[in-house]
Amino acid sequence: MSTQTTQTSVPVLRRQRRSKHRPAWEGRPSVGGQTLKVIVLACVVLAVIFPLYTVILTSLSTQAETIRVGGLVTVPGELTINAYTQILNGGIVTRAALVSTFVTIVGTILSTTVSVMGAYGLSRPGSFAHRPILFVFLITMFFGAGLIPTYLLVSSLGLIDSYWALILPGAVSAFNVLILRNFFMGIDISILDAARIDGAGDWRILGRIVLPMSRAVVAVVALFYGVGYWNAFFNAILYINDNAKWPLQLVLRSYVLQGVTLPGSGVGQVDVATGAVTGLPIKMAVMVLAIVPILVVYPFVQRHFTKGVIFGAIKG
The missing domain is CATH 1.10.3720.10 (MetI-like)
Structure with a gap:
């Protein structure tokens, strides 16, 4: 039993030793890191899409709607082409x-x-x-x-x-x-x-x-x-x-x-x-x-x- 335990523990120790010396970009990302990446990318996408969304929505709104909201329209109201x-x-x-x-x-x-x-x-x-x-x-x-x-x-x-x-x-x-x-x-x-x-x-x-x-x-x-x-x-x-x-x-x-x-x-x-x-x-x-x-x-x-x-x- 002791011999088998020693044989099985050696590969595990080798894998652990290799994982300690593995570069950061080769390691498996943590759940927190993945979540942070998703949040950052979502913020970047929102920062790009939201201005385009407001421009398109305002172009499809009436003059009365833009006067009512005081500028760019962010919530759809009366639409027209x-x-x-x-x-x-x-x-x-x-x-x-x-x-x-x-x-x-x-x-x-x-x-x-x-x-x-x-x-x-x-x-x-x-x-x-x-x-x-x-x-x-x-x-x-x-x-x-x-x-x-x-x-x-x-x-x-x-x-x-x-x-x-x-x-x-x-x-x-x-x-x-x-x-x-x-x-x-x-x-x-x-x-x-x-x-x-x-x-x-x-x-x-x-x-x-x-x-x-x-x-x-x-x-x-x-x-x-x-x-x-x-x-x-x-x-x-x-x-x-x-x-x-x-x-x-x-x-x-x-x-x-x-x-x-x-x-x-x-x-x-x-x-x-x-x-x-x-x-x-x-x-x-x-x-x-x-x-x-x-x-x-x-x-x-x-x-x-x-x-x-x-x-x-x-x-x-």
Whole structure:
């Protein structure tokens, strides 16, 4: 009996000894730790969802309801979609949404294409002026020409009051190019050499081999560019004088921050007979229109997001 007891107690002691020296992240979490994690995550989720909930609910409320509660609505009362009907029935908000959509789609395609081609060229050690061009890209990450020289350049190119003024000044991000370059440099060179032996050129290698292997990082870079173009308004302030060409974010800034009433926007009209919604519900409805497209697109790219950023950052 004593021999069996000794034999069975030895593995237990070994397991206990190993568990004492086990790192904290490999140990089984305690009930208190799990509970604390759930509480913290619930607070974070609530802090993100609650403001969005109040914005959406206020946009669906009547003007009388917002006046009754004295601001943003948190408890559903009388609901209506008149705010969305007003801002979507023509006017500057509809045009601004179309402008933002056009700029985002064209800008994202252009920026992603140029960034992929530039990153692929910089990732090939034998490419022309590889190191000087890479050095210039790195300089642009830390030093800029300044606001006045940039404005003079855009003006000299005749881009004032042009949609291209919303795209070209920020068409290429050195940070995104470096992310793509690091990922391309991590691709096994033997695969590319085998393709060259088979007679493939750089364009075919890029289109048939490199891009299919880089879907995650390209999707992340495209998301970066798309969100940047959709949320941009500063270039419009500088280069767009015609409010008919304003993007949605600039219209939102005028409504919410400055309280400006724009012609054809529907804001400031009071129609008691028809129940027209004005003021705060209109502002919140414009905010919802500015937020929803990104919320719709992001879930389709989210599965590539973490993997693309990590691969692009550590490879090379």
